[in-house]
Amino acid sequence: SQTIHQWPATLVQPVGSPLSLECTVEGTSNPNLYWYRQAAGRGLQLLFYSVGIGQISSEVPQNLSASRPQDRQFILSSKKLLLSDSGFYLCAWSPRNTEAFFGQGTRLTVV
Amino acid sequence: QKEVEQNSGPLSVPEGAIASLNCTYSDRVSQSFFWYRQYSGKSPELIMSIYSNGDKEDGRFTAQLNKASQYVSLLIRDSQPSDSATYLCAVRGGGADGLTFGKGTHLIIQP
Numbered sequence: 632s633q634t635i636h637q638w639p640a641t642l643v644q645p646v647g648s649p650l651s652l653e654c655t656v657e658g659t660s661n662p663n664l665y666w667y668r669q670a671a672g673r674g675l676q677l678l679f680y681s682v683g684i685g686q687i688s689s690e691v692p693q694n695l696s697a698s699r700p701q702d703r704q705f706i707l708s709s710k711k712l713l714l715s716d717s718g719f720y721l722c723a724w725s726p727r728n729t730e731a732f733f734g735q736g737t738r739l740t741v742v
Numbered sequence: 743q744k745e746v747e748q749n750s751g752p753l754s755v756p757e758g759a760i761a762s763l764n765c766t767y768s769d770r771v772s773q774s775f776f777w778y779r780q781y782s783g784k785s786p787e788l789i790m791s792i793y794s795n796g797d798k799e800d801g802r803f804t805a806q807l808n809k810a811s812q813y814v815s816l817l818i819r820d821s822q823p824s825d826s827a828t829y830l831c832a833v834r835g836g837g838a839d840g841l842t843f844g845k846g847t848h849l850i851i852q853p
Contacts, residue, residue: 665840674746674845675786675830682838690840721785728838730776733785 633658637722637734644741650695650709652737654722657703663725664705666697667733670718681705717741744769746833748844756852761818763847765831768812774834775807776841777816779827786830790816821851 637654644650656662666678677690679697687697694713698706705722719738723731745768755761763777774793778786792798792805792814804817814833818825828848832841 663838663840667840667843675832675841675843677840677842680838680840688839723840725838725840728834729774730788730791731832731841732788736785738783 635734641738652707654705656724665723667721668718712741744842746844751848754850761821763816765814767833772833775814776832778830781827826851
């Protein structure tokens with residue numbers, strides 16, 4: 632069966648510090664991968680998606696970036712965090728243009 | 743821009759009754775429709791998928807889709823306190839660009 636791992640579960644970072652969140656999927660090949668953010672009082676916002684190694688599409692311009700160095704690995708990064716980057720970050724995978732399955736999420740607080 | 747609208751609630755339903763959750767979407771070319779359940783502080787969990795007009799039943803859950811009216815609903819029969827959560831409606835078009843989510847309906851099942 633397929634599983635998705637996301638870490639860390641919680642993170643407190645100062646403004647201006649870098650960020651790296653990692654997500655890996657097991658039990659499947661060539662999945663679509665997604666990064667979403669859920670801010671307080673707002674819905675799930677799609678940040679990035681990837682259909683293959685090195686292929687990244689950005690939905691929202693911001694100071695975040697994503698990379699997919701391996702088929703089942705998806706990384707979300709920032710060089711300098713802003714207060715507005717606080718939120719619940721969720722990695723998800725999809726077999727092929729169908730339903731999405733989420734990791735456990737990372738709650739990021741920028742202070 | 744794709745939009746998915748849900749009543750934020752809270753929707754309060756007595757234990758054992760039927761809970762009815764509704765969702766409308768703006769993009770007429772949407773092809774896939776999903777309901778997720780999200781407990782406080784946790785990641786969304788897929789509970790129903792529906793792809794064609796009509797009803798789809800799975801245990802106590804029934805999803806209903808009306809593409810002409812751009813309307814999706816979720817019925818929960820014999821509601822239990824453990825059903826208390828936020829229910830997210832999600833819509834996907836034909837591509838790999840992820841699901842568009844509503845902001846969710848907060849459901850409270852009263853014992």
